[in-house]
Amino acid sequence: MDGAFGEIQDAVDILKRRFGDRLTTNASVCERHGTDESYHAPKAPDAVMFPETTAEVVEIVDVCRDHRTPLIPYGVGTSLEGHIAALHGGVCIDLGRMNDVLRVNPEDLDVTVEPGVTRKQLNAYLRDTGLFFPIDPGADATIGGMAATRASGTNAVRYGTMRENVLSLSVVLADGRQIRTGARARKSSAGYDLTRLFVGSEGTLGIIVEVTLRLYGIPAAVSAAVCTYPTVDDAVKTVIETIQSGIPIARIELVDDVQMRALNNFSGLGYRERPTLFFEFHGSESGVAEQVDDVRAISDGHGGDDFMWASSTEDRNKLWQARHDAHYANMQLRPGAKAWPTDVCVPISRLAECIAETRADIAESGLLAPIVGHVGDGNFHIDMVLDPEDAEEVARARALNGRLVSRALAMEGTCTGEHGIGYGKMEELAAEHGDAVDVMRGLKQTLDPLNLMNPGKIVTV
Helix, strand or coil, rough: CCCCCHHHHHHHHHHHHHHHEECCCCCCHHHHHHHCCCCCCCCCCCEECCCCCCHHHHHHHHHHCCCCCCCCEECCCCCCCCCCCEEEEEEEEEEECCCCCCEHHHCCCCCEECCCCEEHHHHHHHHHCEEEECCCCCCCCCCCHHHHHHCHHHHHHHHHHHHHEEEEHHHHHHHHCCCCCCCCCCCCCCCCCCCHHHCCCCCCCEEEEEEEEEEEECEEEEEEEEEECCCCCHHHHHHHHHHHHCCCCCEEEEECCCHHHHHHHCCCCCCCCCCEEEEEEEEEEHHHHHHHHHHHHHHHHCCCCEEEEECCCHHHHHHHHHHHCCCHHHHHHHCHHHHHHHHEEEHHHHHHHHHHHHHHHHHHCCCCCCHHHHHHHHHECCCCCCCCHHHHHHHHHHHHHHHHHHHHHHHCCCCCCCCCCCCCCCCHHHHCCCHHHHHHHHHHHHCCCCCCCCCCCCCCC
């Protein structure tokens, strides 16, 4: 059905008459809304709509359905697999104006927000309550976008991903119905788990208009440290032993020597350019001290240097911002080039083997491809820095990515730990799930029979 779309201009005209300046066909605005942070080719929508209420989202969906016009939900455009490219044109629904924190329930440790609230906005709002929301994908993404892409990030090793932290959603379906997928209760056995169905659906099943999230108490003590190792294998073995020992570490991030050089140049860190782990510990003063002692003993056993502490809040923020800026730092290693980030995730017991084989593969390919990862949960990334006009180099990068995914799947891992599928990893999804993709396709056809919700992503119909 991809491509069986109808009167897009008629839908745009009707919405323009109804909403005035809150619909735009300005070329630069449309181009920006069809472009994410990925390597994949962008594609602008025909128009961008800025709703302010759920009722308006329903109205937009009804108009677009009547005129068989694709709908592409948009947060802030930080996705990495072409999620927001308007592959068949249509109307982009920018949910950024739906950005109210609706209810905070401190006693129950939860909050309900509109989809356009960003994670930094939410944590600023929560600060005086003594609570915080820990999911940190790096970018200041919207909560709706994070739910739609099943985001995770540096804190996932302790706090989980969006999958574990979304309690309930309100979703507008393709037929205009608004449904709530769950309650605020911490557990339920009432029917199918619709919340988990829509978390990670990438806008292909409906438009998220409200999210209820778990919250956590701000830890009494937070400490961050950096430690370098003789080899990547030493660093990874430190991670594996830390996790297998049950130490409740909050963050444990790997950067290889190439990535460390990029971070030093871009963020002025001044660390040794060796394989490096970034640690962060959360808890009580005594609990953090115990975690530090346990991890230091493990690290010493694998040749780790002395911990270098980022003790102040300012130093910790600088350290983690540098980590989050890795993608931009990598592009400065080769001015004028573009970076193609990709990720996989494997069982923690296979992590050292997977990274070692990947590093050997990168060396053989001749590509510049730093490695960085949330290795505490087996997830790592390579960022291939290349000339997009060099067909031979692009072909090598494509082949490297294919081998990376095949390697992860052979180790009973997944083709993506957090970037998602979009349209960039649809073939890899099929390789991973086989006939189960037909089940996904059946769900899509049931909930979106006209294929209007972000068509061309995850599955073809």
